[in-house]
Structure formats: C-alpha cells, structure tokens
Amino acid sequence: MHILAFYLFAILAVVGGILLVAFRNPVSSALAMVLSFIGLAGLFIGLNAYFVGIVQILVYAGAIMVLFIFIIMLLDLNDEKPVKFKSSTVLAGVVIPLLLVVQVLGVIQSHNQGEAGEFKEITAETMKKSAQEHYLRTDENGEPLPLLEQSAIYKSLAHETAPKLPDTNLIGHAIFKGYNFPLQIMGALLLVATIGVVVLSKRSAKKAPSAS
Amino acid sequence: MASLHEFLFISGLLFAIGLAGVIIRRNIIVIFMSLELMLAAASLTLVAFSRFHIQPDGLPDYNGQVFVFFIITVAAAEVAVGLAIIVALYRARQTINVEDLNSMRG
Numbered sequence: 509m510h511i512l513a514f515y516l517f518a519i520l521a522v523v524g525g526i527l528l529v530a531f532r533n534p535v536s537s538a539l540a541m542v543l544s545f546i547g548l549a550g551l552f553i554g555l556n557a558y559f560v561g562i563v564q565i566l567v568y569a570g571a572i573m574v575l576f577i578f579i580i581m582l583l584d585l586n587d588e589k590p591v592k593f594k595s596s597t598v599l600a601g602v603v604i605p606l607l608l609v610v611q612v613l614g615v616i617q618s619h620n621q622g623e624a625g626e627f628k629e630i631t632a633e634t635m636k637k638s639a640q641e642h643y644l645r646t647d648e649n650g651e652p653l654p655l656l657e658q659s660a661i662y663k664s665l666a667h668e669t670a671p672k673l674p675d676t677n678l679i680g681h682a683i684f685k686g687y688n689f690p691l692q693i694m695g696a697l698l699l700v701a702t703i704g705v706v707v708l709s710k711r712s713a714k715k716a717p718s719a720s
Numbered sequence: 721m722a723s724l725h726e727f728l729f730i731s732g733l734l735f736a737i738g739l740a741g742v743i744i745r746r747n748i749i750v751i752f753m754s755l756e757l758m759l760a761a762a763s764l765t766l767v768a769f770s771r772f773h774i775q776p777d778g779l780p781d782y783n784g785q786v787f788v789f790f791i792i793t794v795a796a797a798e799v800a801v802g803l804a805i806i807v808a809l810y811r812a813r814q815t816i817n818v819e820d821l822n823s824m825r826g
Binding site: 554661 | 732738743808
C-alpha cells in the first residue's frame, strides 16, 4: 500500500469520525459517518482485503446509512432545540478516550514490531519463496512442484499483465470450509433480526399499558 | 509503506473517537452511529493483523477477514433492531434525548 494512499484514507477516516461526533444535525452526522467508512474501506483495500472493503462500502455506506437517514426522516427531528452539554460530561468524554489513545501509543512504543510489522507485497515470487522455506510443495531441488504452478492463486498472482490476489476466492474457501456452521447461524441470526424488527415496529391495536 | 503499528494506531484513534461520541452526545441516534464507528475500528485491527500474519503458503491469514465478515453481518442486524427500538421508544416517549430517559434513575 502506498504511504500517501494510507495517509489519505487514514485522515479521511479520522476526520469523518471527528465530524460525526462534532456535527449537531443528525443528518450531517450520518453523512460524516459515511465519509469515515469510505476511508476505512480504502484502508481495507490497501491491505489487499478487497472483498471486505467492498462489503464495507455496500453494507455500511449503502444499507446502514440509508437506514439511519430513513429513521431520522421518520422521526422528523428538525425542531430539536440546541442542547447544553454539561462540562463534566465533556470532560469525561475527552479524558477517557485520550487515556485510551495514550495507552495504545504506549503499547505501540514499547513493542518493537521488527520485520513482521513491515508491509510486504504478496507476489508469485514471495509465494514461491515461502513455499520453499516451509518445505511445502517442493521437490528435493527446491523447485516448486507442478501443484503450486497449477494452483489458481499462483496463476492469478503470476499473471504477467495484471497480477492480483484472488481474495474473494480465498475468503469463500475459508468461510465454506472452516466456518460453515457459523455461517448458517448467521443466517438464523438475520432471520431472527428481521422477525424482531417486524414485531417491534408493528403498531399494536390497543396501547400497551406500560407505555405512558 | 505503512507498518502494522500505524494501522493499529489509526484503529485505536477511531475507537477513541467513537467512545468520545458515546460519552458526550445526548442524541441516541448519534450515539448509535458512534457505536458503529467503534465496531468498524475493531474490524480494521482484525484486517491489519490478517494481512501482516503471512501464512506458510505465502498468503494472508484469512480467518481474520472471515471474522470481519461476521462482524459486518452482526452489525447490520444490530442496526436494524436498534433503530426499530429507537422508533418504538420515540413513539412511547416523544424524545430521543438520553437525558430525558431517566425513569429508571434511583
């Protein structure tokens, strides 16, 4: 990931987050949230996580933002009076997150990341080298076996004109081989959430006694 | 080239901003948006560790990205249910200011 792209998207994400907290109008806050999530999606794509980045934009910047805007419109909050913030609340809201940031900085400073923390491009060469280092799929001369040469990932990375990591293939492989049962639970969770929302937002014919 | 520490710092910063929003703001919808920001900041950590933890086959550790996928799914469900609860709350109380929701205060 190019360092300039990293700083651009990181600043976009952080500025979006600050604006989300700072704006008084909830609609502006929702749009600032989208700015922040677009910055995050850029960081994901810079980390070669193309699938997660695109899903982030589709779900957060698409579906969730529309849901927030829709609820703000539904509640019709334009006559909101300006609220006075208590100084103790603002103090707590500044000091506690600041402590968190200082703590994160302290951990980062005290730990030497070494070579593992450096960003290394993933290419066909590095893949071959790693396979040789770990004695995977190599014959006695250290040459990769035809298995590695034939694998779709290696071929995609070794493509001369447009080498790219087949990220979606690999995630699909990981989900459906290693996380099949959790995936089905996710399906049940979405169904339960859908039913719950329908039940919650159904206006009951007679008013509930607890509602004042 | 950005290093692992820089990604972790950005993630911590976003989490702190979200926490500040949850503590400072009084509008329950904005509090909810700040919660979403905190969730997304946590997934940046997962993706960064996934990318920097290269497996023996020379590829990133995709377990972290699968986890992010699940987090996004849960976040979508959570937003749907949470906003439905906010609408029900607004119908019952005609307010979304958390200072006015003090009927359980001792």
